[in-house]
Amino acid sequence: MQALTQRIRVLAAQALVAAGALAAFDAAAAPVFTVNPNANGGVLTNNGGSFEATAINGFSSNRIVNTTGTNYTANGYIVFNGFSLNSVPVSTALSRVNLDYGLYATFSQTFNCSGILAPGVKCQPTSLTLDLYGDPGNDNTYQVASVGADPTVTKAGAQVLLASANVVYEGEGGLSEQGGAYQNVNMNWLMTAEGKNYFAAPIPFYSASFAAFNNTSQGLSCDVANCVGAKIVAITSEAGILDFNGKRVPEPGALALLGIGLMGLIAARRKSLI
Structure with a gap:
């Protein structure tokens, strides 16, 4: 279990750097919001400070x-x-994410695709449910997906539900020609009372959110060779961002740039282990 947690932390560090490329790509259109991690009686942390992102x-x-x-x-x-604020990372001394608490979401989706999944096949999301949680103590463990099993979150204690989404407005996903996968989706954003304290401004908060995630072939496995005609696709890790109140669907080619960045990160990490 300790090894699994360490692997998740390594992937998180790599993903944060790679996600910066996508954040920079999308920063001009993303509106500012304010977070207060010390809200809700300090259930998540008392050590942070309010910040913009x-x-x-x-x-x-x-x-x-x-x-x-x-x-x-x-x-x-x-x-x-x-x-991040306009592609510049916010100090963890303020946010305390992955220090005092974890921040994660679980989701379920349905898609209709232009054909059986293969590189170049595009899919449209038809439904989505997503729940955003705070993990006091940052002590949950995560098991990545495999061809044979869904990914799992093992919760270590009571979690704080901050927000949910249950409507998908538009989006696109699929397997990219570069050998990875991508997804962009616009959805609604409904906050709990605790979420309204955590996401402190603007008031009222944004009612829509946008997510874009992408990976390379190193984080992808399928039930068939080369993922041509795939009935099952397991994505172990894809990096990306979530922001608010924007109905933007960047082209897959733009997300491929993030995939190239991820490949560089993986190569660099392998080199450092030699």
Whole structure:
């Protein structure tokens, strides 16, 4: 279990750097919001401070399974490892994410694709449910997806539900020609009472959110060779961002730039282990 947690932390560190590329790409259109991590009686932390951000950075694991025809379902999680303001990381001394508490989401989706999944096949999200949680103590553990099993979150104690989404407005996903996967989705954003304290401004808060995640072939496995005609796709890690009140769907080619950045990170890490 300790090794699994350490692996998650390594992936988180890599994803944070890679997500910066996407944050920079999208920063001009992302509105500012304010976070107060000390809210709610300090259930998450008493050590942070209020700060402004334009995006939440993180990485995701999910498993996509064919149901009927060209319809697929996906179950997964997102671990958020930090905030950024116009592509500049917010200090963890303020946010305290991954220090005093964890920040993560679990989600389920359905898709309708233009064909059976393969590189170049595009999919449209048809439904989405997502819940954003705070993990007091930052002591949950995460198991990445495999071809045979969905990813899991093992909760160490009581969690703080901050926000939910249950409507997808538009989006696109699929397997990229570069050998990875991508997804961009616009959805609604509904906060709990605790979430309204954590996301302190603006008031009222944004009612829509935007998420974009991408990975390379190193984080992808399928039930068939080269993922051509795949009925099951397991994504172990894809990096990306979540921001608010923007109905923007960047082209997959732009997200491929993030994939190239991830490849460089993986190569650099392998070199450092030699």
